[in-house]
Amino acid sequence: MRIGIYGYGNLGKGVELAARMYEDIELVGIFTRRDPSSVKPLTDARVYAAERLSEFKGEIDCLIVCGGSATDLPVITPMLARDFNLIDSFDTHKNIPTHFERVDAAAKAGGTLALISAGWDPGLFSLARLYAASILPNGKDYTFWGRGVSQGHSDAIRRIAGVVDARQYTVPIEEALCAVRAGENPELTTGQKHKRECYVVAEAGADLDRIATEIKTMPNYFADYETTVHFVSLDTLRREHSGMPHGGSVIRGGVTGLAGENRHTVEFSLKLDSNPEFTASVLVASARAVVRMRAEGRCGAISMFDIPPAMLSPMSREELLKKML
Amino acid sequence: MRIGIYGYGNLGKGVELAARMYEDIELVGIFTRRDPSSVKPLTDARVYAAERLSEFKGEIDCLIVCGGSATDLPVITPMLARDFNLIDSFDTHKNIPTHFERVDAAAKAGGTLALISAGWDPGLFSLARLYAASILPNGKDYTFWGRGVSQGHSDAIRRIAGVVDARQYTVPIEEALCAVRAGENPELTTGQKHKRECYVVAEAGADLDRIATEIKTMPNYFADYETTVHFVSLDTLRREHSGMPHGGSVIRGGVTGLAGENRHTVEFSLKLDSNPEFTASVLVASARAVVRMRAEGRCGAISMFDIPPAMLSPMSREELLKKML
Numbered sequence: 001m002r003i004g005i006y007g008y009g010n011l012g013k014g015v016e017l018a019a020r021m022y023e024d025i026e027l028v029g030i031f032t033r034r035d036p037s038s039v040k041p042l043t044d045a046r047v048y049a050a051e052r053l054s055e056f057k058g059e060i061d062c063l064i065v066c067g068g069s070a071t072d073l074p075v076i077t078p079m080l081a082r083d084f085n086l087i088d089s090f091d092t093h094k095n096i097p098t099h100f101e102r103v104d105a106a107a108k109a110g111g112t113l114a115l116i117s118a119g120w121d122p123g124l125f126s127l128a129r130l131y132a133a134s135i136l137p138n139g140k141d142y143t144f145w146g147r148g149v150s151q152g153h154s155d156a157i158r159r160i161a162g163v164v165d166a167r168q169y170t171v172p173i174e175e176a177l178c179a180v181r182a183g184e185n186p187e188l189t190t191g192q193k194h195k196r197e198c199y200v201v202a203e204a205g206a207d208l209d210r211i212a213t214e215i216k217t218m219p220n221y222f223a224d225y226e227t228t229v230h231f232v233s234l235d236t237l238r239r240e241h242s243g244m245p246h247g248g249s250v251i252r253g254g255v256t257g258l259a260g261e262n263r264h265t266v267e268f269s270l271k272l273d274s275n276p277e278f279t280a281s282v283l284v285a286s287a288r289a290v291v292r293m294r295a296e297g298r299c300g301a302i303s304m305f306d307i308p309p310a311m312l313s314p315m316s317r318e319e320l321l322k323k324m325l
Numbered sequence: 326m327r328i329g330i331y332g333y334g335n336l337g338k339g340v341e342l343a344a345r346m347y348e349d350i351e352l353v354g355i356f357t358r359r360d361p362s363s364v365k366p367l368t369d370a371r372v373y374a375a376e377r378l379s380e381f382k383g384e385i386d387c388l389i390v391c392g393g394s395a396t397d398l399p400v401i402t403p404m405l406a407r408d409f410n411l412i413d414s415f416d417t418h419k420n421i422p423t424h425f426e427r428v429d430a431a432a433k434a435g436g437t438l439a440l441i442s443a444g445w446d447p448g449l450f451s452l453a454r455l456y457a458a459s460i461l462p463n464g465k466d467y468t469f470w471g472r473g474v475s476q477g478h479s480d481a482i483r484r485i486a487g488v489v490d491a492r493q494y495t496v497p498i499e500e501a502l503c504a505v506r507a508g509e510n511p512e513l514t515t516g517q518k519h520k521r522e523c524y525v526v527a528e529a530g531a532d533l534d535r536i537a538t539e540i541k542t543m544p545n546y547f548a549d550y551e552t553t554v555h556f557v558s559l560d561t562l563r564r565e566h567s568g569m570p571h572g573g574s575v576i577r578g579g580v581t582g583l584a585g586e587n588r589h590t591v592e593f594s595l596k597l598d599s600n601p602e603f604t605a606s607v608l609v610a611s612a613r614a615v616v617r618m619r620a621e622g623r624c625g626a627i628s629m630f631d632i633p634p635a636m637l638s639p640m641s642r643e644e645l646l647k648k649m650l
Contacts, residue, residue, distance in 0.1 A: 017581060021462045042583055097646045117650055124456065126650045127634055128593075131449065133649070134610040134637040135603075137346045183596070256342060256606055258367055262598035268453075269594070271508070273587035278460075281581055285459040303650055305635035309452055310628075312459040321422045324458070325442055325451045325628055 002059060003287050005030045006050065006080065007066035008039055010244065011089065014280025015064045016045055024314055025284065028060050057083050062287040064280075069095075078102045081301075082110035085294050087283050089119040096122065104301035113294040114301045118286045119279040120270060121145070123304055125250045128268035130305060132252035136264060139254025140185045144172035144193055148246025148275065156221045157198055160214050162206030164234060167241040169197040172248070173226075183253045183263040195226040199241050201234045246275035285312045327384060328612050330355045331375065331405065332391035333364055335569065336414065339605025340389045341370055349639055350609065353385050382408050387612040389605075394420075403427045406626075407435035410619050412608050414444040421447065429626035438619040439626045443611045444604040445595060446470070448629055450575045453593035455630060457577035461589060464579025465510045469502055469518055471495040473571025473600065481546045482523055485539050487531030489559060492566040494522040497573070498551075508578045508588040520551040524566050526559045571600035610637045 001024055005012045008030050019027040020043065029046040032039050036047045048056075053063075063084040067073045069092045077088045081103050090099050096117055107114040117123065121143070129141055150170045157166035176193050179186045198215055202208055212229040216222055232240075249269040256262050272278045286304065289311035293302070310320055326349055330337045333355050344352040345368065354371040357364050361372045373381075378388075388411040392398045395417070402413045406428050415424050421442055432439040442448065446468070454466055475495045482491035501518050504511045523540055527533055537554040541547055557565075574594040581587050597603045611629065614636035618627070635645055 014581070017583060021581075093650070096650050097643065100646055122650045124460075124591075127456070130634050130638055130645065130649050131452070134613075134634075134639070135449075135606045137639075181596075256339070256346075256599060256602040258342060262602050264598060264603050265594075265596040266449075267592070267594040267596075269590075269592040271506075271590040271592075273589060274581060277581040277587050278589050281460045288459075303635075303646065305638075305645055305650065306633050308631050308633050309455050309459075310630035313455055313630075314459070314462075318422065320455065320630055321425055321628065324455050325418070325421050325447045325630065 001288060001291050002026045002028045002061045003284070004028045004053070004056060004060040004063045004084075005045075005066060006053070006063055006076070006086075007072070008032045008034075008041075008047075009066060010276035011280055011283075012064075012066040013042055014274070014277040015066060015283060016042055017277060018281045018284040021281070022284070022288075022314060025287070028056060053080075054083065060084060061291045062086060064283050064287065074099060074102070077114065077116065078106040081106040081112055081114040083112070085113045085290050087115045087118050087286055087290060089123070089279060089283060090117045091119065091122055093122065100301050100303070108300045111299050113290050113299050115286055115290050115307070116301055116303060118304055119282050120272075121248070123279075123282055124270070125248070125268070127304055128250040128266075129252070132250070132254070132266040132268075136252055136254025136256070136266065138256070138260060139252050139264075142180045142188070142193070142251045142253075143248065144177055144180075144251070145248040146170035146172050146194065146246065148248070148272070149241075149244055153196065153198075153221055156218060157200060157215055160211055162203045162211055164201040164203055165237055166198060166200045167237060168199075171195050171197055177249070180251050180253065181265060181267065183265050185253045189224070191224040191226070196222055196228070198227065198229045199232050199237055200229055201237050202231055243273065244275045245273055247271040288312060288314065326613060326616050327351050327353045327386045328609070329353045329378070329381060329385040329388045329409075330370075330391060331378070331388055331401070331411075332397070333357045333359075333366075333372075334391060335601035336605055336608075337389075337391040338367055339599070339602040340391060340608060341367055342602060343606045343609040346606070347609070347613075347639060350612070353381060378405075379408065385409060386616045387411060389608050389612065399424060399427070402439065402441065403431040406431040406437055406439040408437070410438045410615050412440040412443050412611055412615060414448070414604060414608060415442045416444065416447055418447065425626050425628070433625045436624050438615050438624050440611055440615050440632070441626055441628060443629055444607050445597075446573070448604075448607055449595070450573070450593070452629055453575040453591075454577070457575070457579070457591040457593075461577055461579025461581070461591065463581070463585060464577050464589075467505045467513070467518070467576045467578075468573065469497040469505075469576070470573040471497050471519065471571065473573070473597070474566075474569055478521065478523075478546055481543060482525060482540055485536055487528045487536055489526040489528055490562055491523060491525045492562060493524075496520050496522055502574070505576050505578065506590060506592065508590050510578045514549070516549040516551070521547055521553070523552065523554045524557050524562055525554055526562050527556055568598065569600045570598055571603075572596040613637060613639065 153168035478493035
């Protein structure tokens with residue numbers, strides 16, 4: 001199976017590394033909108049200018065599109081879907097139906113198969129919600145994120161005057177998590193589920209109290225949360241907070257029985273050292289499914305909800321029945 | 326969607342209750358090999374003699390076969406698959422490939438679709454293993470069961486002379502679970518993962534030391550485990566140990582990165598007040614998928630690995646994209 005990478009940021013690098021983990025996957029090349037000679041891959045992968053992609057039609061079985069959800073993917077996924085089977089990780093939840101429709105139209109016109117919104121949320125977390133809700137209709141869902149770095153919240157802090165750099169961790173509140181795991185199905189506001197830890201590098205002589213107050217009172221981002229602000233040196237930030245860990249839990253508590261007397265808790269959790277590398281691994285496993293489903297004649301847009309799980313695995317049906325079931 | 330229940334033990338009762346949770350599911354009847362007048366359903370469901378099942382061909386969209394894996398299902402699932410779409414919960418892991426083949430032949434001959442080995446293990450746990458292994462090929466799997474009642478181990482204790490009744494709980498060892506969750510990927514023997522708690526009612530005047538020793542030294546069942554034996558009264562056993570709780574965790578620790586430097590832990594966990602009721606809920610949600618896949622022309626045997634997750638849900642594609650992805 002031959003894959004290509006379109007866009008070479010953190011996610012693209014993760015795909016490059018993930019592709020090496022499988023014997024049945026070959027990386028044809030990395031396609032970049034920058035000057036290809038300025039791009040240094042982590043491996044011996046070849047790098048091409050994005051304009052040359054059309055030369056590879058028929059030589060790439062599935063393209064992994066690694067771009068941002070805000071302005072990048074809404075444009076490039078439908079464009080590329082006319083010529084290539086592809087996967088993206090579009091993650092603006094409220095715009096998924098619109099994105100799906102646009103990609104579906106393009107893929108149907110091109111006779112390709114396009115998997116959108118793959119990864120872990122949306123992706124594996126969505127699957128966990130779907131399985132649990134289908135099995136326990138009388139219940140309630142909870143999603144906790146973290147402990148992990150939120151790029152959006154880190155960026156919001158960086159925009160404050162006097163801030164050199166910053167890193168924000170979203171942290172689930174232990175008491176809330178315990179109550180949900182115990183099957184208590186509590187009502188929780190968003191601020192009762194998560195707290196926010198900020199590591200901030202300030203300019204020399206900046207008013208730290210003012211910066212801390214601006215962070216803690218920022219609407220939407222921090223005002224509704226228990227927020228702690230730690231001022232650190234640039235060295236410390238780089239040494240201790242340069243990773244991109246993330247994770248979280250999807251938990252559903254539900255009841256069965258003649259009068260709902262039996263409680264059940266279903267939990268799916270992730271603890272990830274590298275958010276982009278794990279997401280990339282999901283995309284690469286999904287490429288196998290896209291190629292197989294296209295070979296069966298499917299075209300248009302799909303989500304991970306449409307993939308028979310067996311299609312993700314390199315194992316044969318016989319091996320799966322013997323070793324995994 | 327019209328379902329039928331074949332076999333009315335604890336699992337059949339669970340299916341009867343689960344069927345009431347969905348508006349799109351109608352229970353046609355319970356089919357029993359006992360005298361139907363001796364069977365008292367929990368709801369107003371109709372009870373028929375098993376021999377009358379053939380009268381319902383064309384009136385049942387999916388039959389839920391509730392029997393034991395040792396001698397029951399290997400015979401009745403292939404027999405019933407000639408006439409009905411069906412689901413069973415065959416759980417003797419090592420015999421799954423053979424069972425699959427037999428059911429597949431029968432279902433293909435009859436033009437039906439048969440889902441075997443549905444439930445939570447095999448079933449949801451198998452899915453958790455498959456997703457995690459497909460995404461993190463460089464890793465290691467762990468399955469912990471419990472805290473929960475093991476029928477097989479309880480039965481083994483009951484066979485000891487002087488024992489009136491018994492209940493055995495399989496309990497995961499906390500230290501092992503923590504090491505696995507921490508991503509340490511330890512090597513663990515089966516006895517390092519689980520311990521066994523036994524609640525035993527002895528005959529008046531029985532030699533309790535002898536019974537405890539016979540339990541703790543029983544090969545395969547107890548000898549390799551840390552086993553505790555508590556002697557209790559029949560009243561206590563009935564009052565405090567009559568439930569059928571179970572659960573467990575499937576955990577995979579794996580690495581990504583240029584040199585495997587980033588660790589990831591994927592965990593799927595269940596805490597169930599009633600093992601048979603939860604299993605039944607999985608079977609009923611799966612019936613929806615069986616009927617839909619048959620309508621698309623699929624026949625033969627399948628496992629939960631073959632079901633696109635969207636097929637399990639009562640929601641439309643539009644709702645799924647909007648609410649669940």
